[in-house]
Amino acid sequence: MGRRVALAVHPGSGHGTAARIAGTVAERLRAEVDHLELISAATPQALRDSVTACRSAGLDALVVVGGDGAAHQAVQCCAGTEVALGLVPSGTGNDFARALGVPGRPGEAVTALLSALRGGSDRTVDLGRVDGDDPGSSRWFGTVLCTGFDAAVNARANRLPWPSGPRRYDAALLRELLSLRPRPVVVDTDAGSVRVSATLVAVGNTPFYGGGVPICPSARPDDGVFDVTVVGRVSRTRLARILPRLRTGQHVRHPAVHTLRATRVRIEGAAGTEGTAEWPVFADGDPLGALPVNATCVPAALRVLACPQLP
Structure with a gap:
């Protein structure tokens, strides 16, 4: 049986970029593979149902045209299976594709995909798994899980109609500074437990979130561990001084920033404190509820x- 590939397009990604390039991507793939299945990605469940049906018929790869939200949903379909994931980045952030070394230009990304398909080359990478209380409620993430200030920024950025790309994240960040409130949390890991009044906690399978911000600059998706970045209690003024360092990864040198490496992380509000349970949790830019949260690499x-070769 020849190479079978499914193509899922998220037309709203990148303010319509995905929809504009979908035909070209499909044409180039169709010329190289034995069977190309076009998948409707209108909802996460529709994507999962379609991929499940394709997998039962024999599926080698799922190619996704979209941004980090599209990649996040595709990861839920491919994790723990033999179906390889291919990304054509066309969103506003594209952090998972960036961390995997996928070319940023869609045309170049397709060329790289075709080369991998011709050579039958792929590789495995780690994922984070968020375990819920109910069986079957686990969620996977490829980039960063975060809570606290950065998760609040993420939530606000998702609500902003303008600007686009990384500037949207920057605008949301500045607005959230006004309501900054560090809270006591316990970060429990297999490398030790820390109780700290935190501004934010980020658990990185890969370095980037927010459109290229290396919040966990040393994280790699092929080393079997998370990199965890904890920003302790800081004032608005001190945090404002740290923020310019985020784009360069130099924030980890600030005395208020603590880092550690672990394969298992639980984040919860410290006993006897209020408000921390309201902290939102995001992973791959998607909301995952609120604290407490358990993550495993x-x-x-x-x-x-x-x-x-990963960067």
């Missing part, structure tokens, strides 16, 4: 295309 949980 699962080595080699995902096969990916067009990543001969």
Whole structure:
């Protein structure tokens, strides 16, 4: 049986960029594979149902045209299976694709995908798994899980109609500074437990969130561990001084910033405190509820295309 590939397009990604390039991507893939299945990605459940049906018929790869939200949903379909994931970044952030070394230009990304398909080359990368209380409620993430100030920024950025791309994140960040309120949390890991009055906690499978912000600059998706960044209690003024360092990764040198590496992380409000349970939790830019949260790094949980060498 020849190479079977499914193509899922999220037309709203990148303010319509995904929809504009979908035909070209499909044409180029169709010329190279034995069977191309077009999948409707109108809802996360529709995507999962379609991929499940394709997988039962024999599926080698799922190619997704979209941004981090589209990649996040595709990861839920491919994690723990033999179906390789290919990304054509066309969103506003594209942080997962960036961390995997996928070319930022859609045309170049497709060329890299075709090269991987021709050579039958793929590789495995780690994923984070968020475990809920109910069986079957686990969620996967490829980039960063965050809570606190950065999760609040993420939530606000999702609500902003303008500006686009990384500037939207920057605008949301400045607005959230006005309501900054550090809160006591317990960060419990297999590398030790820390109780701290935190401004934010970020658990990185890869370095980036917010359109290229290396919040966990040393994180790699092939080392079997998370990199955890904890920003302790800081004033608005001190945080404003840290923020310019985020784009360069130099924030980890600030005395208020603590880092550690772990395979298992639980974040919860410290006993006897109020308000922390209201802290939102985001992963891959998608909301996952509020604290407490449990995350586990699962080595080699995902096969990916067009990543001969991670950056």
